[in-house]
Amino acid sequence: MDNYRTSRELSEKMQRCLRIYADMLGTPDQTKAQTYGFVPGLQMTVEEQALEKQLDKLEQGIFQVLFTGGFSAGKSTLLNALMRKKVLRMAITAETAVITKIVFGQDEKVIIYEKTADARTGQKISRELSVTQFFEDYRISQDMPDKFNNIDYVVLQQPGEGIGGSLVQLVDSPGTENSMEDTLTARQFAENASAIVYMINSAMPFVLEDKEYIASHYAGRHMRNIFFVCNRFDALDEQSKEDLRKSVRQQLKDVFTDRSGRFDEELFESRVFYTDAYHSLCARVGEEVQTPYGKMPCDDSVTGVPEFESALNTYLTADDRDKEAFRGYMAQLAGKYVSAMDKITGILDDYRKGADQLMAERSDFESKRGRLEVIINQIEDSCRNCVAGILSGAQSEYTSCMNRINTGWDSYFSRVSIPFGIKDFASLTINRKNDAKVKEITRPFAEAVQKYVTAEFDQMGNNLRACIDAYLNTLEKQLMIQQEQMESLDLPISIEDLRQALLGSTFGRGEGDFNSGDMTKGNLFQIILGVIGLDPEIILGGLNGKTSNGKAVMDFIVKNFLEYIAVYVVAWPIGVGIMAYRVVSMVKGVKEHKNSRAVDILLGMRAETVSALQAEQERYIMELENQLAAITRAGATMADGIRGLADDYSASLNDTIEKLKRHTGNLQTETERTNKIRALLLGQISEVNQMLDGRPLSDADVRALAVKG
Numbered sequence: 001m002d003n004y005r006t007s008r009e010l011s012e013k014m015q016r017c018l019r020i021y022a023d024m025l026g027t028p029d030q031t032k033a034q035t036y037g038f039v040p041g042l043q044m045t046v047e048e049q050a051l052e053k054q055l056d057k058l059e060q061g062i063f064q065v066l067f068t069g070g071f072s073a074g075k076s077t078l079l080n081a082l083m084r085k086k087v088l089r090m091a092i093t094a095e096t097a098v099i100t101k102i103v104f105g106q107d108e109k110v111i112i113y114e115k116t117a118d119a120r121t122g123q124k125i126s127r128e129l130s131v132t133q134f135f136e137d138y139r140i141s142q143d144m145p146d147k148f149n150n151i152d153y154v155v156l157q158q159p160g161e162g163i164g165g166s167l168v169q170l171v172d173s174p175g176t177e178n179s180m181e182d183t184l185t186a187r188q189f190a191e192n193a194s195a196i197v198y199m200i201n202s203a204m205p206f207v208l209e210d211k212e213y214i215a216s217h218y219a220g221r222h223m224r225n226i227f228f229v230c231n232r233f234d235a236l237d238e239q240s241k242e243d244l245r246k247s248v249r250q251q252l253k254d255v256f257t258d259r260s261g262r263f264d265e266e267l268f269e270s271r272v273f274y275t276d277a278y279h280s281l282c283a284r285v286g287e288e289v290q291t292p293y294g295k296m297p298c299d300d301s302v303t304g305v306p307e308f309e310s311a312l313n314t315y316l317t318a319d320d321r322d323k324e325a326f327r328g329y330m331a332q333l334a335g336k337y338v339s340a341m342d343k344i345t346g347i348l349d350d351y352r353k354g355a356d357q358l359m360a361e362r363s364d365f366e367s368k369r370g371r372l373e374v375i376i377n378q379i380e381d382s383c384r385n386c387v388a389g390i391l392s393g394a395q396s397e398y399t400s401c402m403n404r405i406n407t408g409w410d411s412y413f414s415r416v417s418i419p420f421g422i423k424d425f426a427s428l429t430i431n432r433k434n435d436a437k438v439k440e441i442t443r444p445f446a447e448a449v450q451k452y453v454t455a456e457f458d459q460m461g462n463n464l465r466a467c468i469d470a471y472l473n474t475l476e477k478q479l480m481i482q483q484e485q486m487e488s489l490d491l492p493i494s495i496e497d498l499r500q501a502l503l504g505s506t507f508g509r510g511e512g513d514f515n516s517g518d519m520t521k522g523n524l525f526q527i528i529l530g531v532i533g534l535d536p537e538i539i540l541g542g543l544n545g546k547t548s549n550g551k552a553v554m555d556f557i558v559k560n561f562l563e564y565i566a567v568y569v570v571a572w573p574i575g576v577g578i579m580a581y582r583v584v585s586m587v588k589g590v591k592e593h594k595n596s597r598a599v600d601i602l603l604g605m606r607a608e609t610v611s612a613l614q615a616e617q618e619r620y621i622m623e624l625e626n627q628l629a630a631i632t633r634a635g636a637t638m639a640d641g642i643r644g645l646a647d648d649y650s651a652s653l654n655d656t657i658e659k660l661k662r663h664t665g666n667l668q669t670e671t672e673r674t675n676k677i678r679a680l681l682l683g684q685i686s687e688v689n690q691m692l693d694g695r696p697l698s699d700a701d702v703r704a705l706a707v708k709g
Contacts, residue, residue, distance in 0.1 A: 006165060006322070007167050007317070007322040007323075007332060009177055009691070010322065010323070010326050010688070010691055010692070011058060011167055011326075013687065013688055013691060014058060014326055014329060014688055015058055015059060016491075016684070017333065017684040017685065017687070017688050018051050018054055018055040018058065018329075018333075019055060020681075021051050021333060021336060021681060021684065022048050022051040022052055022055065022144025023040045023041070023420065023602055024041070024042065024122075024340065024677045024680060025041075025042050025044040025048050025336065025339075025340055026040075026041050026042075026043075026045065026048035026680055027041050027043060027045065027048070028040065028041030028042075028043065029041055036318070036674075036676075036680070037676075038673050038676050039673065040677060042340055042343050042344065042347070042677065043343075043676075044339065044340065044343055047336050047339060047340075048552070050336075051336070054329065054332070057597075058329075058401075060101070060103045060155070060321070061103055061104070061168050062167050062168075062325045062326070062546050063168045063169065063194040063195070063316050063322075063325070064101075064169045064171060064193045064194050064195075065165055065168060065169070065170050065171065065193060065195045065196075065197060065312065065316075066081060066171045066173060066193040066195070066196045066197065067170065067171060067172050067173065067192060067197045067199065068173045068196065068197070068198055068199070068211045069197075069198050069201075069210075069229075069522075070088045070199070070200065070204075070213075071201070071207075071209070071593070072201055072665050073199035073200055073201045073231055074199055074201070074231035074232060074277045074278070075172055075173075075197075075199045076088035076172060077231070077277040077278050077281055078197075078199065078229065078231060078277040078305070079102065079170055079172055079276065080277075080281050081277050081280040081281040081284055081305050082170065082305075082309060083102065083158065083170070084284040084285065084287065085158070086100075086281070086285060087102070087131070087156065087158060088100070088172060091099070094509055095278060098151045098154055098156075098174065099152075099154070099171060099172070099173050099174070100153070100154050100156050100172040100173075101153060101154070101155045101156065101157070101159050101169055101170070101171050101496065102156050102158060102170040102171070102172065103155055103156070103169050104157070104159070104168075107108070107155050107157065107159055108131055108157060108158055108159055109128055109130070109131070110128065110129045110130065110131055110133075110134040110154055110155070110156050110157070111126050111127070111128050111154065111157070112126060112127050112128075112129060112134075112151060112154045113125075113126045113152045113153055113154065113155070114126070114150050114151060114152060115149060115150050115151070115152045116583050131156065134154065134156070137560065139506050153259065166354035167322070168316070170214055171193065176322045178249035179625050193225070193646065194225065194316060194321075194325075194579070195225045195226075195227060195312060195316065196223070196225060196226050196227065197227045197228075197229055197312075198226065198228050198229070199229050199231055200226070200228060200229065200230045200231065200248075200453060201231065201232055202230045202231060202232045202233045202236055202244055203232050203235055203236070205230065205244055205247060205248070205251075206247060206251050210251075211251070214251070214252070214255065215254070217563065219254040219255055220254055220255075221255075222255075222256070222258045222259065222264065223255070223392035224267065225315070226255065226271060226339050227271050227272075227273070227308070227311070227312065227315075228248070228252060228271060228272045228273070229274075229275055229308060230248060230272070230273070230275070231275050231276070231277050232246065232276070232277075232305075233274040233275060233276055233304065234279065235274035241274075241339075244274075244575045245274075246297070249268070250270060251602055252268065252272065256268040257273070261357055262371050264709075271311075273304055273307060273308040273311070275303060275304035275305050275308055276302075276303040276304060276305070277303070277305060279298040279299075279300075279306075280300050280303035280305035280306075281305070282298045282300070282510075283297070283299065283300035284300060291405060294439030295672050296435070299410035318326060319614060322343075323692050326688070326692060327692060328334075328686070330688065330689065330692070330705060331514050331705060331706065333685050333688075334685065334702045334703070334705040334706035335703050335706040336646055337681050337682065337685060337703075337706065338702070338703055338706045340677070340678075340681055341699075343615070343677060344674040344677065347670065347674060348442055348670065348674065349665070351667050351670055352667065354660055354666070355657070355660060355661075355690050357656065358653065358657045358660065361653060362650075362653050362654065362657065363648070365491070365653060367648060368489045368490075369650065371485075371489060372486060372489055372642070372646060373492065374487050375482050375486050375642075376639040376642055376643060377639075378482055379479065379482050379635055379638065379639055380479070380528060380635045380636055381480070381508045382479060382635065383387075383475065383528065383610060383632050383634065383636075384632050384635070385475075386472065386474065386475040386631060387625075387628040387629070387631050387632050388469040389467075389629060390467065390468055390471050390624075391621060391624065391625055391629055392466065393467035393468070393471070394467070394620075394621060394624055395617075395621055397460045397463045397464050397467065398460065398617050398620065398621070399617070400460070400463075401410060401457060401460040402610060402613055402614050403467070404456050404459070405452070405453060405456050405609075405610055405613065409603070409606040409609075409610070410606070411453075412452055413448070413452070413599060413602040413603055413606075414599060416448050416598075416599060416602055417599075418444045418445060418448065418599075418602070426560070426607065431448065444530045445598070445601065445602060445605075448602060449605060449609060453609070453613070475528075475631075476525045478611075479524040479525045479528065480525065482524060482525045486642070490651050491646065491649070492645075493642060493646060493649070494644045494645075498638070498641050498642060498645060524638065528631065528634045528635060528638065533689040548620060563680075572637070573610070592634040682697070682699060682702065685697060685702055686698075686702075688700075
């Protein structure tokens with residue numbers, strides 16, 4: 001069929017174009033790198049699937065010719081004649097049970113498409129059969145009228161050229177007298193058909209089914225793609241032939257009348273044919289027919305089929321109709337080209353924006369990290385300053401206490417009255433005959449000294465409590481300010497996560513009391529408390545809202561201070577030891593052994609007592625410093641924890657940037673890849689347009705075509 005040679009070339013080029021478009025737009029495929037020299041694919045799956053469907057349709061033929069008509073009109077016989085091969089079954093009874101699409105390919109097979117769709121893919125369920133098996137199973141059966149209800153249509157693929165080769169798809173449909181569903185299916189195919197061939201049985205023309213079908217489907221529509229073929233015309237005598245011609249003109253008058261009421265004589269003459277399909281088929285396959293004179297070859301030229309075939313060819317290729325069919329693909333390809341360009345722009349922009357954003361985040365983080373480091377150092381300084389202030393206050397209060405004891409000693413003990421016999425005490429002390437008696441005699445002296453010292457240390461304790469309270473309040477305020485500063489940096493550092501981790505490491509797991517309080521309003525000061533871990537009862541009391549934050553630490557420090565007083569100061573045996581020393585000195589220095597006032601002994605004990613207490617000062621401060629060191633350590637631990645979280649985020653940010661580079665390759669590589677895709681897409685659509693309209697297309701041309709389409 002020379003008329004279709006250019007169309008075949010266009011079809012092959014368009015199919016190649018569609019295939020390349022599908023590869024370029026689909027999922028990136030490493031296996032196709034050898035074909036194209038790079039990895040194609042833009043992850044445009046929807047567009048790829050649409051192109052695959054268009055490709056399937058194009059491979060089946062760009063021209064669809066629907067054959068329909070009444071009972072035993074000879075549709076299958078005429079189709080066989082056009083294919084020059086006995087493919088479809090032919091009989092006096094109706095043979096075609098379902099819509100049959102005849103396509104031309106490399107091998108012979110039948111594909112059955114059901115109305116039911118696959119739940120996973122959404123595509124119609126299909127299966128293949130041999131041609132023989134198909135015609136055995138799929139023919140009209142009076143015993144099983146519902147046998148084909150789930151069959152949508154079948155594709156009968158034949159090797160060879162046929163009419164129009166792979167460009168034309170011939171559709172054989174059930175007769176118009178079949179079920180309403182068959183009629184609707186045929187009408188759906190008719191809407192997409194390039195041409196419609198309505199077969200009429202010349203022996204029984206224009207039966208009721210013919211009239212109703214023609215009136216409802218074709219009358220008044222002035223369709224230029226409709227062909228009427230009156231088959232079996234050879235079976236009529238001359239008068240019957242003439243009568244049939246008149247009847248055809250009368251019955252089809254409305255079909256070829258335009259909206260103005262004018263009968264289109266020219267269109268009527270070019271669309272109505274009288275044929276002998278059976279003898280045409282015999283002539284074309286080389287079979288002889290039986291005549292009264294014996295078997296004779298058939299003359300195809302007198303069957304009317306060549307005239308019909310030529311008219312159909314002329315219609316399908318007239319006015320570059322084939323090119324118009326291909327132009328229908330161009331707007332779609334142009335639209336997908338524009339979508340691909342947008343996707344490429346988006347891909348490259350995403351690469352740039354992604355890298356730029358991560359780099360900006362890292363730069364911003366490093367800037368904030370410097371400010372965070374200042375805050376962390378302030379946290380450590382606040383803790384150290386708090387401890388230093390408390391220790392300085394304790395040192396000052398202890399010194400003040402010793403000064404008060406020293407300066408107030410004489411005035412205090414000048415008023416103390418203790419009955420005492422120095423001669424008896426001296427005798428007992430010098431001879432060491434009765435230690436119990438000595439202790440009994442000296443006990444009032446020890447109690448007097450202890451009462452005086454205890455009173456002064458109580459005053460020191462109150463002063464120290466106020467000092468501790470002031471410094472802890474200051475610390476708490478400073479830490480709250482530093483927490484607000486840290487949170488204002490909007491860094492990915494969770495105060496609560498840090499708090500839970502530090503407290504968990506301090507108290508360990510399984511501490512039920514620890515989790516019983518309100519743990520949702522943590523602050524840095526509570527973190528300090530948790531990390532110190534000085535006294536779980538006091539700390540947990542503060543965390544659970546039973547006591548304030550500052551009071552929790554202060555109570556602990558004061559508690560330890562009072563324990564020190566009880567153990568190292570009050571319980572120290574100053575009374576007996578110092579008094580015994582003073583009495584012995586007085587006895588040795590007095591020539592007359594007579595009674596002396598007890599107050600003299602108490603006044604004489606001042607220097608030794610104050611000296612002994614001052615000797616304890618350094619050890620006391622060291623003990624207190626050891627206790628307070630927990631606050632310093634807590635500040636350092638927390639600061640290290642914050643630095644660790646910041647370091648982890650900084651490292652993860654750098655890792656993300658590296659992963660982005662490793663995953664996508666560098667921007668230049670991706671730009672080169674997408675530029676190749678761009679050039680290939682533009683080149684393909686430009687080549688097709690060169691064949692259609694004799695000129696290539698630029699990027700702007702394709703974009704304009706897409707808008708127009």
